[in-house]
Amino acid sequence: MDYTTIIGLEVHVQMQTKTKIFCGCSTKFNPDNPNVQTCPVCLGLPGSLPVMNRHAFDLAVKTAIAINCQIARFTKWDRKQYYYPDLPKGYQISQYDLPFSHDGWLEIVVNKETGEKKKIGIIRAHLEEDAGKNTHDETGRGHDSQVDLNRAGTPLLEIVSHPDLRSAQEAKEYLEELKLLLTYLEVSDCNMQEGSLRCDANVNVHIHRDGQKIATPLVEIKNLNSFRNVELAIEFEADRQYRQWQQDGKTFGQVNKETRGYDAVRNITVAQRSKEEAADYRYFPDPDLVPVTVEEAYLQNVIQSMVEFPAARRTRFIQQYQLSNYDAAVIIDQGVVFADFVEHVARICGDGKQACNWVTQDVLREMNDRKLTIEGFPIQPPVLGEILKRINEKKITIKSAREIFLNLLNSADPSTINVARIDQIIQEQGLSIVADSGQLETVIVAVLAKNQKAVADFKGGKPSAAGSLIGQVMRELKGADPATVRELLLKKLAE
Amino acid sequence: MSIIGATTGELLSRLERGELTSVELTTAYLDRIAQQDDRVAAFLTVNGDEALQQAADVDRRRQAKQPLGALAGIPVAVKDVLCTKGLKTTCASRMLANFIPPYDAHVVTQLRNADAILIGKTNMDEFAMGSTTETSAFKTTRNPWDLGRTAGGSSGGSAAAVAAGMSPLALGTDTGGSIRQPAGFCSVVGMKPTYGRVSRFGMVAYGSSLDQIGPFANDVNGAALLAQVIAGHDCRDSTSVNAPVPAYSQTVNQPLAGLRVGIAKEHFVEGLNPEVEQALRAALQVYKSLGAEIKEVSLPHTSYGVAVYYLIAPSEASSNLARYDGVHYGHRAAQFSNMIDMYATSRGEGFGSEVKRRIMLGTYALSAGYYDAYYLKALKVRRLIRQDYDKAFEQIDVLASPASPNPPSKIGEYSANPLAMYLEDIYTIGANLAGLPGISVPAGFTEAGLPVGLQLLAAPFEEEKLLRAARMYEQATQWQGKRATL
Numbered sequence: 005m006d007y008t009t010i011i012g013l014e015v016h017v018q019m020q021t022k023t024k025i026f027c028g029c030s031t032k033f034n035p036d037n038p039n040v041q042t043c044p045v046c047l048g049l050p051g052s053l054p055v056m057n058r059h060a061f062d063l064a065v066k067t068a069i070a071i072n073c074q075i076a077r078f079t080k081w082d083r084k085q086y087y088y089p090d091l092p093k094g095y096q097i098s099q100y101d102l103p104f105s106h107d108g109w110l111e112i113v114v115n116k117e118t119g120e121k122k123k124i125g126i127i128r129a130h131l132e133e134d135a136g137k138n139t140h141d142e143t144g145r146g147h148d149s150q151v152d153l154n155r156a157g158t159p160l161l162e163i164v165s166h167p168d169l170r171s172a173q174e175a176k177e178y179l180e181e182l183k184l185l186l187t188y189l190e191v192s193d194c195n196m197q198e199g200s201l202r203c204d205a206n207v208n209v210h211i212h213r214d215g216q217k218i219a220t221p222l223v224e225i226k227n228l229n230s231f232r233n234v235e236l237a238i239e240f241e242a243d244r245q246y247r248q249w250q251q252d253g254k255t256f257g258q259v260n261k262e263t264r265g266y267d268a269v270r271n272i273t274v275a276q277r278s279k280e281e282a283a284d285y286r287y288f289p290d291p292d293l294v295p296v297t298v299e300e301a302y303l304q305n306v307i308q309s310m311v312e313f314p315a316a317r318r319t320r321f322i323q324q325y326q327l328s329n330y331d332a333a334v335i336i337d338q339g340v341v342f343a344d345f346v347e348h349v350a351r352i353c354g355d356g357k358q359a360c361n362w363v364t365q366d367v368l369r370e371m372n373d374r375k376l377t378i379e380g381f382p383i384q385p386p387v388l389g390e391i392l393k394r395i396n397e398k399k400i401t402i403k404s405a406r407e408i409f410l411n412l413l414n415s416a417d418p419s420t421i422n423v424a425r426i427d428q429i430i431q432e433q434g435l436s437i438v439a440d441s442g443q444l445e446t447v448i449v450a451v452l453a454k455n456q457k458a459v460a461d462f463k464g465g466k467p468s469a470a471g472s473l474i475g476q477v478m479r480e481l482k483g484a485d486p487a488t489v490r491e492l493l494l495k496k497l498a499e
Numbered sequence: 500m501s502i503i504g505a506t507t508g509e510l511l512s513r514l515e516r517g518e519l520t521s522v523e524l525t526t527a528y529l530d531r532i533a534q535q536d537d538r539v540a541a542f543l544t545v546n547g548d549e550a551l552q553q554a555a556d557v558d559r560r561r562q563a564k565q566p567l568g569a570l571a572g573i574p575v576a577v578k579d580v581l582c583t584k585g586l587k588t589t590c591a592s593r594m595l596a597n598f599i600p601p602y603d604a605h606v607v608t609q610l611r612n613a614d615a616i617l618i619g620k621t622n623m624d625e626f627a628m629g630s631t632t633e634t635s636a637f638k639t640t641r642n643p644w645d646l647g648r649t650a651g652g653s654s655g656g657s658a659a660a661v662a663a664g665m666s667p668l669a670l671g672t673d674t675g676g677s678i679r680q681p682a683g684f685c686s687v688v689g690m691k692p693t694y695g696r697v698s699r700f701g702m703v704a705y706g707s708s709l710d711q712i713g714p715f716a717n718d719v720n721g722a723a724l725l726a727q728v729i730a731g732h733d734c735r736d737s738t739s740v741n742a743p744v745p746a747y748s749q750t751v752n753q754p755l756a757g758l759r760v761g762i763a764k765e766h767f768v769e770g771l772n773p774e775v776e777q778a779l780r781a782a783l784q785v786y787k788s789l790g791a792e793i794k795e796v797s798l799p800h801t802s803y804g805v806a807v808y809y810l811i812a813p814s815e816a817s818s819n820l821a822r823y824d825g826v827h828y829g830h831r832a833a834q835f836s837n838m839i840d841m842y843a844t845s846r847g848e849g850f851g852s853e854v855k856r857r858i859m860l861g862t863y864a865l866s867a868g869y870y871d872a873y874y875l876k877a878l879k880v881r882r883l884i885r886q887d888y889d890k891a892f893e894q895i896d897v898l899a900s901p902a903s904p905n906p907p908s909k910i911g912e913y914s915a916n917p918l919a920m921y922l923e924d925i926y927t928i929g930a931n932l933a934g935l936p937g938i939s940v941p942a943g944f945t946e947a948g949l950p951v952g953l954q955l956l957a958a959p960f961e962e963e964k965l966l967r968a969a970r971m972y973e974q975a976t977q978w979q980g981k982r983a984t985l
Contacts, residue, residue: 044602048822050595050703051582051604053736083818085865087842094821151826286865288874291708291815294737 007209009242010219011175012167013234015182016160017192018134018200019063024157025133026054026097031158033198035137038152046157048092053292056081060131060159061296064104065306067161067191068129070313071182073108075303080295084285089151090136100287103130104296110165110185111315112177119322119329124178125166134158137199155199161191167206172238176231179203180337183231184314188340196230203228207241208256211249219256220245225273227265237266241273317343325356334364342378345385352389355396362392366406370413382418383409390423394430401485404435434482444477444484448493451476462497470494502527503664504982507573507721510667514561514572521554521561521572525616528574532619532665535985538646540638541660543579544587544620550574553616560614568613569728569748575610576666578657579620580627581712582701583607586617590703591635592625594823594830594849604701605736606670606712606729613728618666621656625851626820627674627705629653630920631908632681634853639910642684643983644950648907651681654715658685661715662983668725669715674706675808676903676927678713679939683902683952686941686981688722688969689715693959694934695740698733704819706812707738709931718979719940719970723747726962745963754971755964758791761895765801766926772905778943778951779901785975786899796891796898800884801929807884808928809921810864810877816854817861823849856917885933892958897968900926902939902952926954936962940969941978 024031027045034041044052068075082100108126113119136156141147163182169175183194183201194201205225211218225241228234241264248254264273312320314336321332321343335343342363350359367388371381383391391408394400400408408429412421430436451473452459461469470493477489502510502524513519529547536542557572582588582600584607589595603611610617624634632640632655640655642648643663650659654671658681661669671678673691682689691713702712714725727748732741760783767776783793825831825845832844850858864873891898903923913920930937935956942953953972957965973979 044600047827049582049600049602049828050588050590050598050822051600051699051701053700055735055737085818085821087821087824087839089826089838092822092827094824095818284867286818286862286867286870288814288818288865288870291706292704292737 006213007211007242007246009171009207009209009238010167011169011172011238012206013165013169013175013178014204014206015163015165015179016202017067017163017186017194019060019159019161020190020192021057021060021063021159023057025057025060025131025159026157029157032154033200034154035152038150038154041154042156046092047153048094054097054290056293056296057159061104062306063189063191064129064131064159064161065298065303066189066310067186068105068108069303069307069310070185070189071108071110071126071129071163073105073126073129075105075298076102077298078102078295079104079298081290081293082287083290084132084287086283086285088135088138089149090138090153090156092136092153092156096133096135097290097293098132099130103128104298105129110178110181112174112181113318113329113333114174114177116330116333119333122168122174124168127164127166129161129163132160132162134160172235172242175205175238176235179231179234181314184337184339188311188314203234205234205238205241207238207245209242209245209249211246218249220249221254221256221259222261223273224261224263225266226263226276229268233266233268236268236271237273240271244273311340321360325350325360327357327360331360331364335360338368338378345378348385349389349392352385353392353396355392358392358396359389362388366409382415382421383412387412387421387423387426390426394426398437398485400430400435400437403486404430404482407433407435437485444481444489444492445496447477447480448489448496451480452496459497470497503531504717505667506718507570507667507716507724508718510573511571521557521616522551524572525550525554525574525618528618528666531663535663536665538641538985539643539659539663539665540640541621541650541656541663541665542576542619543589543591543622543637543656546586546617546619549586550616550618557614557616568615569724570610570668571614572616573668574616574618574666575725576618576621576657576660576669577607577610578623578654578669578671580623580672580703580705581607581670582703583617583620586620588620588703589637590626591623591637592849592851592854593636594846596636596830598829600701602701605698605733607701609729609731610670615668615728621654621660621669623656624653624677625854626703626816627653627672627677627710628816628853628857630676630680630923631913632656633910633914634851636851641910642907643985644686644948645907648909648949649684649912651684651903651907653677653681654689655681655684657715658682658687658689661685661687661717663985664982667717668721670712670725670729671715672702672705672710672712673927673931674709674711674812675924675931678715679927679930679937679952679954680903680924682715682939683942683954684907684950686944686950686952686978686983687715687717688719688938688940688973689713690722690726690938690962690965691930691936692726692730692962693740693936694931695738696730696936696960696962698731698736698739700733700735700739704815706815706931707819708815709808709812711931719938719966719973720748720751722938723751723966723970726966730962740960742960747963747966750963751966751970753967754789755896755967756790758786758789758897758968758971759794759895760786760791760968761794761796761891761898763798763801763891763898763900764795765798766900770904770922770925771901774945775901775904775906775951779899779953782942782953782972783899785972789971789975794895796894798884798887798891798929800880800887801925803880804884804928804932805921805925807877807880807932808924809860810873811881811932813857813861814864814874814877815861817858817865820850820854820858825849853917881932884929888929888933888935888956888958896957896961896964898956900954900956902926902954906945906947906949906951930956935959936965938965938969940973941981942972942976943978944981
């Protein structure tokens with residue numbers, strides 16, 4: 005079995021505007037109260053007219069720039085016509101031959117260890133309105149289907165990639181990088197469960213046979229509602245196409261493009277309809293909307309107000325904090341709030357590497373164990389930064405810092421988690437590093453006196469006996485630095 | 500002087516002087532409708548109770564010396580293609596036979612703000628598709644001058660309501676001549692403003708790039724006042740133009756010095772009725788006598804106008820009418836076997852034959868493989884037609900022509916030949932394709948006593964000039980004083 009999988013993705017992203025793209029209705033996800041976020045415009049009532057939401061256009065331009073697209077100086081709106089109950093006007097306002105952006109790329113990391121990257125070409129990104137949602141009776145009792153138009157008119161950005169992806173894994177990486185970028189830009193929350201990110205995959209395989217490359221017919225897979233399913237569906241579909249080719253020998257061009265749906269329960273793709281019978285959408289320019297012209301000054305404005313993109317931030321973290329490719333990716337891929345958290349801690353404690361380690365290990369572990377989000381984590385950067393700062397200032401040991409961290413985390417009253425409380429715990433539990441060697445020496449002498457057998461063992465050639473002695477000293481003097489204790493103790497034993 | 504048949508200006512001054520109340524006035528028109536409309540069939544809905552309440556409210560506020568709008572107490576009939584909150588808006592179609600909009604069209608809001616009385620909703624060709632008001636699913640409006648003939652269309656109900664003295668003012672819509680042609684047929688004044696001058700919000704769309712709302716009145720002054728009330732920018736219509744509205748009613752009586760009246764040589768073609776041509780020539784003589792200069796211009800692409808229009812308007816219509824699918828509102832078939840059948844049967848039952856014809860024409864013109872040859876080509880020729888007018892208006896102020904090549908048609912005359920009906924639009928269509936303002940004013944009668952309309956067109960946003968030129972002609976002739984006798 006020697007073939008390469010060829011994948012292009014069409015991603016639909018609901019943009020986080022307060023109001024819909026052509027009317028003033030709310031875009032809130034509100035499935036429990038159907039048809040309350042509607043007006044004559046998004047209901048498609050006779051005589052209603054669309055008016056473009058400028059904010060939606062701005063967000064779309066911002067995204068297109070972030071995926072390195074060319075922005076068209078002149079763009080227009082077209083009607084895509086088909087009948088479906090969730091489409092109240094009988095057409096969707098979309099963009100056909102003059103999309104607002106085209107020809108870009110998104111870089112993905114194909115190897116997290118080496119940081120190896122690959123550019124995935126973007127054919128176009130265009131804006132359109134979302135349709136409503138049909139709910140069908142699935143009890144089999146044949147009740148009426150219902151339509152909820154709360155979603156109708158939500159701004160959608162459709163991003164179409166070139167068929168540059170070569171594996172299901174790459175497809176997943178592309179989606180994850182895109183999602184990360186969109187959340188960084190605050191364009192979308194990309195919640196696949198709520199439908200704010202939807203994806204169709206165009207898949208075929210190139211079979212290598214006797215130095216020849218044989219392409220199988222193209223298939224579009226729909227109903228992909230999680231990144232994991234995208235991966236599974238593509239893997240299944242590539243293998244299915246290979247087996248199909250072994251059976252019938254049909255190649256690209258001999259069969260029309262087919263649409264298949266992914267059945268997650270059975271992990272298979274199922275034929276839906278052949279594009280041969282697909283509708284003629286009869287696109288034409290929407291006479292109700294005026295074309296949009298984009299000025300250079302406007303574009304410069306958008307570019308200047310842009311945040312740092314995830315890819316650039318990854319590179320900077322590697323350099324600035326001496327992180328590995330892997331560690332930088334772990335931080336950045338957690339999202340903008342997480343990365344901001346790390347940098348905030350780093351600013352306070354003065355050691356980026358240390359901040360990265362603590363947040364990716366201690367904070368991330370506790371977040372996962374306690375099912376917390378970074379926004380809801382009880383110890384925020386101002387407090388965590390101060391704990392770490394005390395390690396760097398040699399006021400407490402790393403071990404004591406962990407104790408303080410857990411102590412704060414377990415506080416019954418989160419409002420008591422503050423910088424003052426750190427010092428209070430240090431005080432109460434005697435965690436201050438004992439820099440006074442006189443005090444240390446007194447304790448060591450006392451411990452040695454109490455443990456004659458261990459001292460004899462050590463002197464008799466059992467170095468491990470020192471461990472229990474150090475442990476006892478540490479128990480007596482909580483704030484003592486273990487290295488110093490060890491050093492002084494060995495010195496005493498050698499006397 | 501009688502209320503029925505009086506001009507808007509006369510009625511307004513009598514109301515202002517306290518010689519007449521709005522309730523008396525509205526009652527007189529409602530009585531007239533009750534007496535005459537079973538013969539004329541201009542109205543689909545008479546809004547009697549609400550009209551009288553509005554009138555009483557205006558009277559009360561006038562009594563209390565509160566500020567009142569520009570049309571305070573004056574009845575206005577509204578074409579049934581304009582949404583009226585809480586009042587049935589049917590587009591004369593079975594599809595919307597029971598549709599009650601939850602909102603007012605922008606122009607209806609403007610009427611309410613001007614304290615006008617919404618006296619009723621007028622008959623029309625179904626979804627404004629037709630030139631005779633015979634495609635209405637409910638009734639055929641008759642010409643008040645000859646009940647055996649049509650009132651024109653598609654705004655035939657509004658034109659006939661004014662001509663029959665059932666309302667001093669009315670609103671219509673004009674996509675290919677649907678205000679100007681029925682105004683000519685009924686010997687009233689009707690104006691189509693520049694595309695973008697009046698918001699289309701709440702006007703049920705037929706051909707969105709051509710549709711425009713405009714006034715009917717029994718004199719130019721009335722039309723100027725109503726135009727002024729409805730014009731202006733509205734942020735809910737992206738194609739509405741944000742430019743100040745001149746006070747048309749203030750300037751309309753000022754004659755234009757050095758007026759240049761153009762005639763297009765392409766307008767004198769076979770098919771132009773000799774009596775209509777004679778009326779036009781006489782009108783040109785009137786302008787000459789008023790000191791105007793008559794200039795011949797050329798509009799070389801005139802002969803393509805009808806073809807271009809009957810590609811663009813049905814294309815847009817096929818899309819605009821897709822929403823009437825029986826899913827969310829409007830007619831839904833009582834019986835169907837599946838979803839596709841529900842669409843097909845509901846639409847099959849809900850639409851009349853002319854609407855179906857235009858939906859099919861438009862669907863065909865937009866289909867893959869035909870788009871370039873039909874729709875796209877039509878858009879290109881449309882631009883050439885616009886250029887013809889731009890060039891012409893460098894030399895002239897207004898372009899004069901008949902409103903239509905023939906006098907009012909007999910009822911049923913075109914029922915077997917829709918193409919012949921389409922060809923009657925030759926003089927009016929250009930203004931829609933080019934987005935120009937146009938007006939039709941009464942220009943006399945044929946020997947058989949049938950009205951003839953004079954159409955004037957002007958450059959975009961030159962409504963003020965157009966109204967003043969129309970008023971000059973009206974003042975110099977006696978046609979405005981003629982009223983149909985029923």
